[in-house]
Amino acid sequence: MPRHAFDSDDWPKRFRRRGLRFTEPRRLILDILNGTNEHLSAEEIYLAVHKKYPGIGLTTVYRTLDLLVEMGLVHQFQFGDGRSRYELIHNPGKPGHHHHLVCSRCKRIIDYDDFVEEEVELIRKVEEALAKKHDFSIEGHLIQFYGICRECRE
Amino acid sequence: MPRHAFDSDDWPKRFRRRGLRFTEPRRLILDILNGTNEHLSAEEIYLAVHKKYPGIGLTTVYRTLDLLVEMGLVHQFQFGDGRSRYELIHNPGKPGHHHHLVCSRCKRIIDYDDFVEEEVELIRKVEEALAKKHDFSIEGHLIQFYGICRECRE
DNA sequence: TAGTAAATGAAAATCATTTTCATTAAGGAG
DNA sequence: CTCCTTAATGAAAATGATTTTCATTTACTA
Numbered sequence: 001m002p003r004h005a006f007d008s009d010d011w012p013k014r015f016r017r018r019g020l021r022f023t024e025p026r027r028l029i030l031d032i033l034n035g036t037n038e039h040l041s042a043e044e045i046y047l048a049v050h051k052k053y054p055g056i057g058l059t060t061v062y063r064t065l066d067l068l069v070e071m072g073l074v075h076q077f078q079f080g081d082g083r084s085r086y087e088l089i090h091n092p093g094k095p096g097h098h099h100h101l102v103c104s105r106c107k108r109i110i111d112y113d114d115f116v117e118e119e120v121e122l123i124r125k126v127e128e129a130l131a132k133k134h135d136f137s138i139e140g141h142l143i144q145f146y147g148i149c150r151e152c153r154e
Numbered sequence: 155m156p157r158h159a160f161d162s163d164d165w166p167k168r169f170r171r172r173g174l175r176f177t178e179p180r181r182l183i184l185d186i187l188n189g190t191n192e193h194l195s196a197e198e199i200y201l202a203v204h205k206k207y208p209g210i211g212l213t214t215v216y217r218t219l220d221l222l223v224e225m226g227l228v229h230q231f232q233f234g235d236g237r238s239r240y241e242l243i244h245n246p247g248k249p250g251h252h253h254h255l256v257c258s259r260c261k262r263i264i265d266y267d268d269f270v271e272e273e274v275e276l277i278r279k280v281e282e283a284l285a286k287k288h289d290f291s292i293e294g295h296l297i298q299f300y301g302i303c304r305e306c307r308e
Numbered sequence: 309t310a311g312t313a314a315a316t317g318a319a320a321a322t323c324a325t326t327t328t329c330a331t332t333a334a335g336g337a338g
Numbered sequence: 339c340t341c342c343t344t345a346a347t348g349a350a351a352a353t354g355a356t357t358t359t360c361a362t363t364t365a366c367t368a
Contacts, residue, residue: 021314021365042356057317062356078232082325083355101284101292110288115280122276126269130255130299134264138255138301145284147292175334175345196324211348216325236356237324 014071025049025056029064030073030088039077039085039109079144081107099143105152119143168225182207183218184227184242193231193239193263233298235261253297259306273297 011030012022032048033040040048046061065086068074075087079102097120098113127138165184166176182203187194194202200215219240222228229241233256251274252267281292 019314023315023364025316055317059318059357060316063315076234078234080230080232101288101290103290104293110290112284112288114287115283119276119280122273126273127299129269130266131301133268134255134266135304136255136257136264136299136301137307138299139258140300142296142298142300144296145281145290145292146294146296147285147290150289153291173345177333177346179347209348213326213349214347217346 011073014073018071020067024053025060026064026067028053028056029061030068033068033074033086033088037111039079039087041083041085043083045086077142079107079109080104085109099145101145101147103149103152104146105148108149165227168227172225174221178207179203179210179214180218180221182210183215184222187222187228187240187242191265193233193241195237195239197237199240231296233261233263234258239263253299255299255301257303257306258300259302262303264303 011027015022015026028049029045032045038044042058042061042065045065046056046058049056049061065074065076065084069076069086073089075089077085077087077100079085079100098111099115099119101110101112102108123141123143127141130136131138165181169176169180183199186199186202192198196212196215196219199219200210200212203210203215219228219230219238223230223240227243229243231239231241231254233239233254252265253269253273255264255266256262277295277297281295284290285292
């Protein structure tokens with residue numbers, strides 16, 4: 001069973017539950033995000049959807065992405081290249097979580113999840129302490145390492 | 155002895171060493187950053203400097219900030235409010251390091267350094283493993299927690 | 309099937325940041 | 339001290355991502 005089956009079956013429901021419609025542009029945008037490991041920008045998503053559905057407008061892409069972020073289905077990141085990049089949350093609310101390694105020069109992004117487990121334990125501790133100390137309800141974290149990849153080092 | 159004495163004495167040298175000039179606008183921008191705990195945007199820095207030196211241009215602020223980041227004297231962050239925010243590194247290359255807790259609603263930022271010590275140990279391990287595995291030379295990391303502060307929760 | 313609110317796309321507007329370009333200022337050479 | 343070369347600056351224009359406006363279309367509900 002593919003990892004995404006659960007989520008994609010759920011998409012229409014998640015929209016309807018909010019009184020929103022699961023339209024073609026929305027479905028296509030989610031499909032693109034679901035089908036890539038890359039961290040696409042709004043424009044890249046627009047171009048990808050445009051191939052299948054040339055009528056789409058960039059505005060709709062932006063609006064849909066905002067909505068998906070708001071719904072907790074998509075993460076929005078800023079890696080420092082001046083535009084937001086988006087990533088589907090494959091298992092909303094649950095593990096399956098990874099962090100990023102970013103090349104400061106070429107902006108290549110590598111996902112890693114093999115050390116996250118150890119990190120997560122610590123993070124949970126820190127989260128709890130911070131929440132208490134600063135009276136914050138913590139919803140998430142962002143962990144990125146910056147450096148220079150081999151190609152750029154040469 | 156104030157914490158910043160070391161650094162500010164050093165600023166002119168750091169510039170000259172690169173064949174750059176330590177001009178009034180540059181000094182004022184560094185002074186502003188040195189005198190605040192906030193995470194100012196370029197425009198906020200511009201406005202602050204403008205009071206003492208009305209001739210300054212926003213362009214110069216942007217250029218100087220880029221330079222300071224490049225020189226490793228200033229950190230540039232993006233907390234998701236659409237503009238870069240800048241923070242002086244009080245002890246370049248050394249500890250004195252902190253992480254951020256960001257309110258997703260009001261964008262208030264809280265610095266914390268009390269748990270960083272434990273984090274750092276883990277981080278060093280993860281950094282090393284990532285560097286080896288992905289052939290990256292890692293230069294830094296970004297750790298932020300997101301949540302909702304008390305005020306915004308009410 | 310009509311009515312109402314949501315969704316959409318094109319074009320214009322906005323906002324942060326960068327570039328261009330002509331001018332000014334600083335520090336070294338003589 | 340003055341000339342000269344290069345760095346630094348500011349204003350204005352350009353850019354690029356994102357948002358807003360607005361008129362139109364579409365989807366569900368009564």
